[in-house]
Structure formats: structure tokens, C-alpha cells
Amino acid sequence: MSVTAAQGFVASGVVAGLKSSGGKDLALVRNLGPSFAAAAVFTSNRAKANPILWSQQAISDGVVEAIILNSGGANCFTGSFGFQTTHQTAEAVAAGLDLAAGDVLVCSTGLIGVGGDDFRAGILDNVPAAIAGLSTEGGEDASLAIMTTDSIPKRSIVGGDGWTIGGMAKGAGMLAPGLATMLVVITTDALVGSGELDEALRAATRVTFDRLDSDGCMSTNDQVTLMASGASGVTPDLAVFTEKLTALCADLARQLQDDAEGASHSIAIEVIHAANEEDAVEVGRSVARNNLFKAAVFGNDPNWGRVLAAVGTTQAEFDPYGIEVSINGVRVCKDGEPDEPSESVDLTPREVHVLIDLKVADAAATILTNDLTHDYVHENSAYSS
Amino acid sequence: MSVTAAQGFVASGVVAGLKSSGGKDLALVRNLGPSFAAAAVFTSNRAKANPILWSQQAISDGVVEAIILNSGGANCFTGSFGFQTTHQTAEAVAAGLDLAAGDVLVCSTGLIGVGGDDFRAGILDNVPAAIAGLSTEGGEDASLAIMTTDSIPKRSIVGGDGWTIGGMAKGAGMLAPGLATMLVVITTDALVGSGELDEALRAATRVTFDRLDSDGCMSTNDQVTLMASGASGVTPDLAVFTEKLTALCADLARQLQDDAEGASHSIAIEVIHAANEEDAVEVGRSVARNNLFKAAVFGNDPNWGRVLAAVGTTQAEFDPYGIEVSINGVRVCKDGEPDEPSESVDLTPREVHVLIDLKVADAAATILTNDLTHDYVHENSAYSS
Numbered sequence: 001m002s003v004t005a006a007q008g009f010v011a012s013g014v015v016a017g018l019k020s021s022g023g024k025d026l027a028l029v030r031n032l033g034p035s036f037a038a039a040a041v042f043t044s045n046r047a048k049a050n051p052i053l054w055s056q057q058a059i060s061d062g063v064v065e066a067i068i069l070n071s072g073g074a075n076c077f078t079g080s081f082g083f084q085t086t087h088q089t090a091e092a093v094a095a096g097l098d099l100a101a102g103d104v105l106v107c108s109t110g111l112i113g114v115g116g117d118d119f120r121a122g123i124l125d126n127v128p129a130a131i132a133g134l135s136t137e138g139g140e141d142a143s144l145a146i147m148t149t150d151s152i153p154k155r156s157i158v159g160g161d162g163w164t165i166g167g168m169a170k171g172a173g174m175l176a177p178g179l180a181t182m183l184v185v186i187t188t189d190a191l192v193g194s195g196e197l198d199e200a201l202r203a204a205t206r207v208t209f210d211r212l213d214s215d216g217c218m219s220t221n222d223q224v225t226l227m228a229s230g231a232s233g234v235t236p237d238l239a240v241f242t243e244k245l246t247a248l249c250a251d252l253a254r255q256l257q258d259d260a261e262g263a264s265h266s267i268a269i270e271v272i273h274a275a276n277e278e279d280a281v282e283v284g285r286s287v288a289r290n291n292l293f294k295a296a297v298f299g300n301d302p303n304w305g306r307v308l309a310a311v312g313t314t315q316a317e318f319d320p321y322g323i324e325v326s327i328n329g330v331r332v333c334k335d336g337e338p339d340e341p342s343e344s345v346d347l348t349p350r351e352v353h354v355l356i357d358l359k360v361a362d363a364a365a366t367i368l369t370n371d372l373t374h375d376y377v378h379e380n381s382a383y384s385s
Numbered sequence: 386m387s388v389t390a391a392q393g394f395v396a397s398g399v400v401a402g403l404k405s406s407g408g409k410d411l412a413l414v415r416n417l418g419p420s421f422a423a424a425a426v427f428t429s430n431r432a433k434a435n436p437i438l439w440s441q442q443a444i445s446d447g448v449v450e451a452i453i454l455n456s457g458g459a460n461c462f463t464g465s466f467g468f469q470t471t472h473q474t475a476e477a478v479a480a481g482l483d484l485a486a487g488d489v490l491v492c493s494t495g496l497i498g499v500g501g502d503d504f505r506a507g508i509l510d511n512v513p514a515a516i517a518g519l520s521t522e523g524g525e526d527a528s529l530a531i532m533t534t535d536s537i538p539k540r541s542i543v544g545g546d547g548w549t550i551g552g553m554a555k556g557a558g559m560l561a562p563g564l565a566t567m568l569v570v571i572t573t574d575a576l577v578g579s580g581e582l583d584e585a586l587r588a589a590t591r592v593t594f595d596r597l598d599s600d601g602c603m604s605t606n607d608q609v610t611l612m613a614s615g616a617s618g619v620t621p622d623l624a625v626f627t628e629k630l631t632a633l634c635a636d637l638a639r640q641l642q643d644d645a646e647g648a649s650h651s652i653a654i655e656v657i658h659a660a661n662e663e664d665a666v667e668v669g670r671s672v673a674r675n676n677l678f679k680a681a682v683f684g685n686d687p688n689w690g691r692v693l694a695a696v697g698t699t700q701a702e703f704d705p706y707g708i709e710v711s712i713n714g715v716r717v718c719k720d721g722e723p724d725e726p727s728e729s730v731d732l733t734p735r736e737v738h739v740l741i742d743l744k745v746a747d748a749a750a751t752i753l754t755n756d757l758t759h760d761y762v763h764e765n766s767a768y769s770s
Contacts, residue, residue, distance in 0.1 A: 045694060292602045308605070
């Protein structure tokens, strides 16, 4: 169900011939109203894909009636031809649905540099099929059509008191922070204005998608879009809405982590007793990006020295003679010295918990990442060949 | 010859039982004078190993008479016992050579957390052998004794007008910037004061070791030490000395890159027409740390989109519609669009040249890195097991 779980939304997913696999690769989600409020967060990468440039403009009035997404090509660094393709895509959707093109968002994902004639034709030729396929049962097809190297679709639903939030996501590679980090579409039938949606979405992504750092590589195309139809007629308390939205984003982020390219471990790096939240995030992210540590986890080796070496590269406040590190419940470092033997740590489960106690103050944060594996190297060396 | 190429130096390398391989693991280099000027740069990692803490103090007066280095244990996060071991090591060398302990530097490399009783005994028991072995032919043994996962020793010699500079280095893993990035000892018989040595060494490392970024992981133990005996009696022009020293450091850095753990490509990322040197370095380093790009090079895939995605994460000035990227001489991206077909790029040679033209101004810099390979993952997942 995902994006069609909430009232007032229809969706579809069709084959446009963009993916070499021949699978579904064009998704459309339409808001039937009565309200068309929306908010989105975009990649902070300064090399932005054409659909990002388009969507940032299109959503500036807080109104979105439809969003079209393709896999099989990023339409990034494809020049003015690529931007025209995005524009024509929005125009085609708008014409078919009798909307204004400025109320249609566009998302693309796939290889950078792909966005030529075949790409344009594949999308434009199949917009009519995507429109024809729109239905309240279309959430599943849409979630399949946005997949790239994802092995499974990611969907989530949370319910409020008389209203619902549903979402879909694709991830797999290039997962790193900077607001949005993947393609995500979230729909709700709650009656919420675009300003409140924006506030809630930024609050939710800050502690979910922004703290997922699978491989440190920030994409050029990533976008998280939240659309509200108001079809339930219910306006929830904003704090409650934000809490539910955050839970849904956390669930989708976790699904992305669990399906990250080639990963054999899902690692949660929890940093506690930091001077402030920024310090905790900086420390967690530094460990999450340390290739030596990530390779060690792949080898089921609780190499805590690599955790500490990564902590040392940050500007965060910590006491080298007080710091503690526990891995899967075993405190391997205490007071900056070896404590329990590393042999006591069991790293065979998929889930890994690294607890870093900075012993400074009371702030905390958790960063989610993955290990560095042979499969990661393999998938990313063969991706475009 | 390495550290014994210059007049006034003797060295040795002996087996202390620290390395499980049973190979040489304790090196000693002594300056016989008449001058004992020295300079060093240290890791900027805030988690510093005990030998770093010791050596930073010991060199503060600009005088060094000997340096002892061990592989087989980093003596980092080993508490006050570990610091005492470093202190006792310096004392033992000083006693054996009739020097002050404060004129003896100590370096360690190996696993973090290793520095217990066996480690201390191995070093202290074998200092006498290291002293007994000192000779003008000992440079080779010393360069062997500092190796960890290095497959070959790294040595270099450059000659001036009546004076010589020689050096040895070890690297292999955890190669990333922040001043020093590995263990390096450089000796010269030029007659140069410690202030000038410091100036020359900082100038040389800034554009050599500091621009080698194999895997983005900064070590806790790294140190580059330069010792001058004055035995040639010649005081070179400082600019000439700095130029020769830079050439020697560049040669050693290149040797480290060529022997980085598991690497199958040596990649030079040259950034040109940047607004300033900092921008060029930031862009080069961002590409050098992008796992997706590094995995693509391993697969001989000239995936320039990943280069641009990495450029986009920086704060550097660039024109997304003007930027050019060439890989091994083939311009695959021009004006921010695909140019020559990627198929024209031959990535089978070990050496890879990535040229990024930011089209802004006239600054430039080159960062050296390696690809991300199955062997890198393997070596670093099995390192301590």
C-alpha cells in the first residue's frame, strides 16, 4: 500500500524501458485532494541533478498535485537537454491529468550522465501508461518502479487518530547525509498546511535519514517528499503528527540500512555523554565512515582501536583517559585502556551495537551504518558495466 | 642505505619478538654528530599514541641524538603502563648510548591496544642488541624492522652539493593526512639548525605526505622525523635543501601509495583552475575518499559521475556547467555534460590520472590515493585475527 495507504492518493508503476532488467521503472503518485499541501527536503550536494533543480522550484509554493519518479537514469550532468527532459516530463504529466506543470515534481535515480534521447523517449512515451494505471492499489507497483540496486521494496505505514501516513523509499547505494539521502515519497490524509508539513518533515529527517550513513557518499539526486491530501478531514496536533512521521521515517531508514549494497552487518553507533548533540553526531559519523573499522566488522573483528582512532579525528570533546567503548554489550575499552577481552564480543549477528561513552556531558545521538564488504566492492565496481 | 646514506648516522634492525611473523621489529637510528639538530611532524589525530606524546616533548628543544622504532604494537590506548613503557624505552637507549633520555625519540606502529607486559619486555630486552648492531650499513635492516603490512621496504636518497639526504618509511594502512601519515625517518649530513629543519620539513610534508590519502583513515601513531648530523660541514641554501627534501618525501610518498594495502591502482587526482589551493586540495581529497569512485576504478570502470558527485559535496568554487573531467587522457565530461565515450578510457594500467578542471582561477593541487579492492577489505578484516 505504502503511498496509497492514506486516503486521497492514487499511484502506479509501469515499465518504461529505462532499466536494463526490463522491470518497472516509472512511478507516478497523484494527490486527489481536497488539499494539496506538500514539503520536501533535497540533497545538499552542490552538484544537483536536473529533477532536483526542477522540484526545488516547483514546490516553492507548497503545492504539489503529483510526483513522477524514474529509475534507470539520474539525469544529472546531462546539460540543458537533460533539464528540458525533466521539464517535458512534468508538462506531460500535467497535460494528462489537467494540472499545472508547476505542481508536478520529478525525481530520477540511476547512473549520472544518463539522460539522452532514449531516456527522454522512454519516459515521455510511457507517461500515458503511468497515468492510465493510477489506482488506490498502485502503491506497491510504485514502490517497485523506483528500485535500483535495492533487493526489496521499502514501504511503511503509521496510523494516527483518524488519519494515516504511508511512505515508500529506495536506497541501496550512495547513502549519506545532507538532508535527503535517497528517494522517498510520503503521503498522508491528515489536513496539514505546507508550512507545518515542512516543519515536521525537517524535524523527522534530521534524526532519521540524516543519521543514516551507509557509505559516506552523498547522492546528486536524493529527495524526500511529503504530500498531504487532507482527505481524512482531521488536523492532528503537530507534535503528534511529527512523532508519527518520525517513526515512519525511522522505519524506512532502517529498511534502507538493512538493504544497503553488499552489507552483511547493520551497525548502530550510539554516542553518549557528549558535550552536545553536534559532537555526538560528529563522532558517530566519523566512526561510520572509517573504512578500517567497517572492514573489521565485516570480518567479525571487534577492533575497537579503529573506533578510537576515528574518534580522535573529530573536533568533539572527549577524555582520552576516560573514554569507554562497548561492542554488542562487551566493554572492550574502559578509561582509555583495554578492558574485557575482544574475544568475548560476538559479531556474528547482523545487528551490531557500538556504544561510545565520551564521559563529558549528557548529549547523545545514534548513527546507522553498514560494514565494508567484498560484495560492496563488487557491486560498485560492476554497477555500470 | 636509506637513513645511513648521509654521513654521521648509524642504524640497526633486530628481532624483538613483537611481530608474530618473527621478522625484524625493532629499529634504532643514531646521530653521531657533530650537530644534533632535528625536527618532526606528528599525527593531528587527537587520540595520540604514547610514543607520540613522548616524542613531542622530547623534540621540543630541537635536539635528537637517537630514535628507536618498533612494529608489532602501537602502544596506543594502553594507559599509564604504556606511557611508562615508552619512557623506559627511551631510558634504556639513553643508558646504552650514554645520552640523555630526553634526546631519544620513540615511535611505535601496529595494533592499537597492544602494549602490555610482553610488549614492554620484548623491547627492553632487545635494546642492547639494537645498540650492538648499530653500523653505517644498518639502514637496510632498520627499514625492514619498521614494516607492518608493507610488502616491501621504502627507502630513498637524494644528493646535494657535498651533502646527502636519506630516508625510510613504512605505511600500508591508515594512510591519511593531518601532517604526518606514517612512520618516516629522514637523515642528512647537511649542517642545518633545528629551526630551518622544521621549516623545510613542514614545507615538504605539506605537499607530499599530506596529499597522500589512501583510505581516509588517520593513524594515532604517525610521525615524520628529520635529523641532521652536520657531518658534511656544508650548510646548503635553505631553498635548495627544501627542494631536495621535498623530492625525497615525494618519492617516499609515492612508494607508500604503490604499496598501500590491497590496492590495484595508484590514482593521482589533479585538480586545476581552482579558486585557491585549499579548494583544489578539498576537491581532490573528497574524490580520493569516495568509496563508490574507488570501487569503480578497481573494476576498471571510468565512472565520472561519481567524481562529480564527490566534487559536489565540497565547499569549493566550481561551475557545474563548465566543469571538465578527464580520466587517463580521455575527456569524459565537458561543460558539465558527457563528452568522449567512457569506453575510450583504458584503466588497465596501475597508474590512473584523473584531471578535474574547475574552470575558476589558476590554483592547482594533486592528491594521491588508491582504489577500493577486495584485497583491501580482506586485509583489513583479517588484520588482527
